[in-house]
Amino acid sequence: MAMPQPSWGIGVSDAPSSPRTMRTLRKIQSHQVLTTSSALIAQTQSSHLSATHGTDTGSSATQSGSTIRTPARRPRSNSDAAAREPSSLVAPVPTQRRPARKTGSGVGIKRSLLENLVRDGPHNGNTKQALQELKYLVLSTGVDADGDGMSPYRVYLWLILLNVAPLPTDDYLALVHRGGSPAYAKIRNDTFRTLATDPLFKRRVTEASLIRLLNAVAWKLHDTKNKPRSRPSSSRRLEMEMLVNTPPSIKEEPELEDPGSGPSSAINDSAIYVQGMNVLCAPFLYAARSEVEAFALFHYFVTKECPGYIRGAMDGVHRGLRLVDRCLEIVEPKLAAYLFSKGMYAELYAFPSVLTLCACTPPLPEVLHLWDFLFAYGPHLNILCIVAQLIRMRDTLLESPSPNKVLRSLPPLDAKGIIALTVLLVQKIPDDLYAEMVNHAK
Structure with missing residues (x-):
């Protein structure tokens, strides 16, 4: 089931490789079990059986002095630069893939009020009221997650709560x-x-x-x-001089940010x-x-x-x-x-x-x-x-x-x-x- 991008006016990164439609984000899957113990046993038994009965595959492999190496699948991670796991030394045997673990956002699975609000966005465009409701649901019901703490919508919830804009x-x-x-x-x-x-x-x-x-x-x-602070332009300096020379009775509050204070100074x-x-x-x-x-x-x-x-x-x-x-x-x-x-x-x-x-x-x-x-x-x-x-x-x-x-x-x-x-x-x-x-x- 695809995970749509929340319609809160903020969102996630717009990765070029993924479609930009609202409901085509892939459903998150926790780290998948790559090779179960039963699969390894089946592979080992198959390899041993082939060697015992002198099959063509086993004999050719023995005569050439080499073994068939099948790369093991890596667990899901956010890195594409990690070292690969040691390869398996047994011949591959077709096995059935385990179904993905359901995390509460598939077909026929009832979604929580919190997930529905994250998915559908504010009702009637009232963002302030929806945000208050979102916070209350976090406190009262919590985020649905599996045993590993994985949730299909938690990252979108954080993006909304922190008001983080999309990043290319x-x-x-x-x-x-x-x-x-x-x-x-x-x-x-x-x-x-x-x-x-x-x-x-x-x-x-x-x-x-x-x-x-x-x-x-x-x-x-x-x-x-290390970004150099920009000096005011000549026109800006003129405006500042006019503010200084203007009588207090008609002076307006200047909309200038103190260069020595604020978030930029902290950074x-x-x-x-x-x-x-x-x-x-x-x-x-x-x-x-x-x-x-x-x-x-x-x-x-x-x-x-x-x-x-x-x-x-x-x-x-x-x-x-x-x-x-x-x-x-x-x-x-x-x-x-x-x-x-x-x-x-x-x-x-x-x-x-x-x-x-x-x-x-x-x-x-x-x-x-x-x-x-x-x-x-x-x-x-x-x-x-x-x-x-x-x-x-x-x-x-x-x-x-x-x-x-x-x-x-x-x-x-x-x-x-x-x-x-x-x-x-x-x-x-x-x-x-x-x-x-x-x-x-x-």
Whole structure:
């Protein structure tokens, strides 16, 4: 069943190789099982049987001293540059392909209200009302996904919630074809460690794909940092002089952007790559159906939602860590006092969780569900999600004489439980502190 492009005024990358009609996008399929154990047994038995009965095929192969090699099929991934798997040494035997796993968007399968809204777009063109409904459905029903966390419409949901515009594939390819960026060595030093113990991620996303995307983002940030600021033209200077010389009584507010402030200034002060961006990038690549989609989402996120996380000093991350301590002190003062008495402040255990929006804590399918919530209601709520994880560990921490050992690795994520507790914690946070949470990553 084809997956149509959402009619929200925003969308996915317009890859030249795919048709541009609304309902011709291929249905996503999780990493397929390439060779089942029963198929391998059947192949081995067939090869052994041929050799035993002295068939022509077996004898010719034996006489020539060579074996028939059949390349094994690779799992589905976003990379076309990964090393091939070792070839099979047995003769191929025709086997029936396993049917693709249904993920809730095929013929005769009932779709959820959330999926229908993503597919069909706003009713009567009321985008604001539809967006509110979309967020509520994310919170109340969640995104339908299989056991691996794969959903046929999650990436479109993220594009809508983050309001990411379509990106031409050629723009991404142009960045890839530029070769190694100034941060290429740092990127290569991190990518092989990205979610290294997660088999789901390793099956679907290759290191080559991760390197390409991070290198393309580094080039994009590099170009923005080194772009010369344009000087005002003579006519523009004349307008500015007229504004200066105009009496205050009739002066209008000039529509000029302060060159020393705003998002462009934040990007100019940012690094083109910092350690941890590889983990933050990983869920985007895992959930997306192409590198172009993942690139558009990731670049938008680090430049618009959390530019403070990628500045050289990572001041946004450090502000987030201080907010974790302050929020914990408000909502759970006894636990906070105990941790502080042991010298356990958030900067000692929560740095990866703040920087990566909890993507550093497995399992990956739960990370994706948590991100659905964060993208719907704001990534700043990740601060309270970390506090919620601490509260869920409250008894264990209070009973431990060395809580630092407990906090070396947080328990596996339970997205549903964390989200439910986070919603309750929001009501306990004062307005001024909540405002700091909203702006801490800018």
